[in-house]
Amino acid sequence: MLYNIRSGVPAAILIIFSLHGFGQTSNTKPDSIQQILSFAPDSVKIQTLIDLAWETYPTQIDAALSYAKTAVKYAQKTDSISLSRALCMLAVVEDISGQADLALEHYLQAVTIQEKYRLTYDLSSTYSNIGALYFELEKYAKALEYFDQALKQEIILNNPEGMIGSYINQGVIHKNLDDYPNAIRKYKKALDIQEQLRITTNSGTIYNNLGSLYLQQNKLDSAYYCLHQSLHFEQLQGDKRSLTLPYLNLTDYFLTKHDYDSALFYAKESYQMALVSGNMDNIIRSLEYLARVKELNGRPAEALQYYRRYQKLKDSTLNLAVQERMIALEAQYESKKKAEEIYHLQVANNLKELALKKSKSEKWFLVMVMVLSIISLGLLFYLFQIKNKKNAQLNLQSIQLQKALEEKEVLLKEIHHRVKNNLQIVSSLLALQSRHISDPETLKAFREGRNRVKSMALLHQSLYQGDHLTGVRLNEYIPSLIEKLFSSYGCDDVSLEMNVQDLELDIETTLPIGLIVNELVSNALKHAFPDGSGKLSIELKRVERPIVLKVSDNGKGISFAADENESFGLSLVRSLAKKLEATLTFNNHGGTSVELVMKNVKVI
Template sequence: MDSLKAILVEEPENLVALNDLAFAYTYTNLDSARALLLQAIEINENDSLQLGISKETLAIVDEIQGNISSALTLHFESIKIFEQISSSKHLAWAYNGMGALHYQQYDYDQALFYFLKSMDIRTQLNNPTEVAKSMVNIALIFNKTEQYDSSLFYLHSSLAPFVDNTDQLMESIVYLNLGSTFSYMEQFDSAEYYFNKSETIQKKIGDHEGLGVLYRKLGELYSEKKDLLKALDYYTLSLEYVQKLGDIGRFIETKQAQYLVYEAMGDFQNAYQIQSEYLILRDSLINIKNKEIINEYNIKYETEQKERTITELELEQKNAALAFANSQNQRNIFIFGFAILIIFIRFLYHRYTTKKKTSELLSEKNVEITKALEDREILLKEIHHRVKNNLQVISSLLNLQAGSLDDDVAKDAVREGQSRVKSMALIHQKLYSADDVRGVDVQDYLENLSAELFRAFGVDEEKVNWAIDAAGLKMDIDTVIPLGLIINELITNSIKYAFQDVEHGLLNISLEETGETMHVMVKDNGIGMDEDALKSSNSFGWKMIKSLSRKLKAEINVKNEQGTTVYLTLSRYKLVV
């Protein structure tokens, strides 16, 4: 950096030095990087390569600072420049940047698409170090999709080129991602080992961006190990680095992690304040407008690529026709035949243009229909996302209210209300994160609901366990909300009353469709309760079960047979195929 500054003292308009120094500043001082890049763009008159580099680097700065629309525009502009000047190396770099933007927007399919395009070019250029960088990014996608073995394979495969070339920055990034992968796999000793290796290198080279990410990952690790105070210390360190750098995306992620720790500690005042800040910041960074802009640019880019291919084909056809005409003109004997050939070509051309116009019209209509469907699905997901957020806020408020109550009965009532809200929030969370927003996977939902309730009531999993059999069933939201609330009440009753004198408790939940009827069973091997006892133990909950059962046209039977068994026979429900 000192050498670059010295060059700029002698040559203030040296575009290469301006771009190189700006890129170096992206790891330490984003505002300085932006100023240098804007200066380079302003004074650049005819150097297309350096203009593309300036715009791609500025896109990276905008992306880190949360200016998604501007970053997207700059990525596409740099891609177009590098395509025009046929700079494969820089085109691979720009594709990588576009992949990183989609990754930040949680669009992992598009992110993987651009990372693979980047890696293909780098493989063709026979550049092992750059291929390894693409492999690191692809490993990130596999982490997010919980394909941890694939992630470890790509990360270990990418390490050798960085070690051979003494690229300490990339070496530290690989160690950081290895630590993250092992942390996700709950292999905490291996995770700490790689995090420590990464920290040693990052401190040595002064990588503030990397340290900000590393300390958040260490906070997550100690949070998983239930060392909450140490987790908070690492989150505080992380926030100092990312806030100084101006990295809005990572600032939001660390804030959310902080909220979860405060909630686990029972510090509900700090938890509520941080959660509110997180929701506001996250909604400002990721919203429907950004997704609309991304879709619009993706369509525009794909259309330009198709138009370029068509233009090249037309040019080839025109060159072939010209060569043929020149050949025929040399022989007057074929003038008449040539005239007939021209007429025939014109006829074919007329048919071709007519067919092309029809095809373009159909393509435009298909694009409009596809975009309308995508917009509708995005809107539905956004609605489920906002409903889930609102229900989480309500759950947090109920949790705060319960913490302030002295009366145990009132506190239990508020916590039961909180569990009901969480059961509904879980449904909207599943719909928001699913590819198909029409319905909820019942097996996955009930497993998450049971785990949440067992954790909320502090049930010892070695003493009491649960099993669910609903594989292959997917229900629409109008069915799964009342059914989820009913099962929530039945699980809560079993946890509270059934297993007090039972050495090894077991809760079984099963759903099976027979003909046009859905059979639901919730059974425990506890002390056993009949319908009257169940009703007296939780009169409000039983009334709610009865009310919701009428909505599903369900018959309820309670049997005391080596524990309590509740049978529901539903005649009004809807499955999603």
């Protein structure tokens, strides 16, 4: 649960930095804008266009994009520093309009210039915004890399406020990587700086993030203290809208404590504050909590009312996103249509001007030229109309087909996104349930089940984030899966050798392969290295026609004899291998080695 520049799901808050030189107030009127662009020096034109883009981008995306692109065009003819700031402004607008790839490209172009000229202040903001962009794409390792770079710049600048924001961002990333000790350490560093400066600007945010973190660790006393501190500092700031997130986390706290009366109080408070702020995500989340609390309080009728309102708002938010995509596609079509009309008018005008110029050549040929021109123009116009009509029909069919394909692609991505989100919810529910389990074996089973669910969720995430919706690249999916398993089991002293060939398989084949890898790697990390150190090797490649998966370690060696006491994980591996019509071979000499040979797998 995170909060960034475009999503408000509560728990941990990410700090987004404004870019240097942006946001200056501009009272420039349209006629004065034309004067500036016509007569002012290029440096004034660039700054004016950047200011206009900054003022308009939250509500007028098309206008902001136009201003930012024009600023880049002028800056390319002047100095590199102006170009870096124009590129950053363009990236901000592209990011907010959903063009993450273009935004990243322009941010990185700006960073190249800023690093060359050592623009430390600009670099700190740009690094932070690149980190936030990677965070939105759920590429947490890359996000952490850029937040680290931003912190280094803030230290060079000796900017304590900037250091506080960078530490908070690093804490959020560590939390999402399940690295709780480092997340707590980063938050406490931010608090230490605040106390040294005797300021409380971000204290509410930091304590809320810490409270959310302690809730996930089931450290309820620490969570309660931090969340009450968050409420205290947010109330000191005087902005009631910022109380929504602590209220939601306190609702979660009292649900965990089974104190449903207190949970109901904070759920109602969070809903009221969400209404004041107008944040739709927080309103939806508050309604979900109210429905849960009412149900647990034995008020099913009221719970049903809240749940219906929650579902209605959630569905309307999704429908709005689809409608916005359709409107954008229609706008592109209309823009192209107008450009074609202007082009045809210009062609017709050019023909008329040519005819008039020729008509002045000689008096004797005036009538002849006029007659020939009229006949020629009539014939050309007739042929032009026929051709235009055919082209218009072909263009319309092409546009309709393209629009249908794009809509289907959007819907298919949304389906994979929803499946991933639903699996993530299942994973979170398993994590919540495991807080109340004391039996080690049961807790172990929950953890293994959660890892299996995560492997399936990661597969669907790869599908909706990738370019191909029907296939998964194994050299991207398998390393991501292994990284999460190492993070889950905390095997820092186990070295990893991985060689995964660039193969693309369909989801029906990739899913069992992912589950098999999950089981074999989990089994090795749990049992192969009693002293905590060793070497694990994963190899997946195509040998002529068959595809071969090999997972081996240099651990103590494990028996794989099939009997009635065989573990569920090993039974699952055998079952999935049978489904793939694959040959499964075990070897426990000098460690453990498992080889899976798949002869009937089709590569896309």
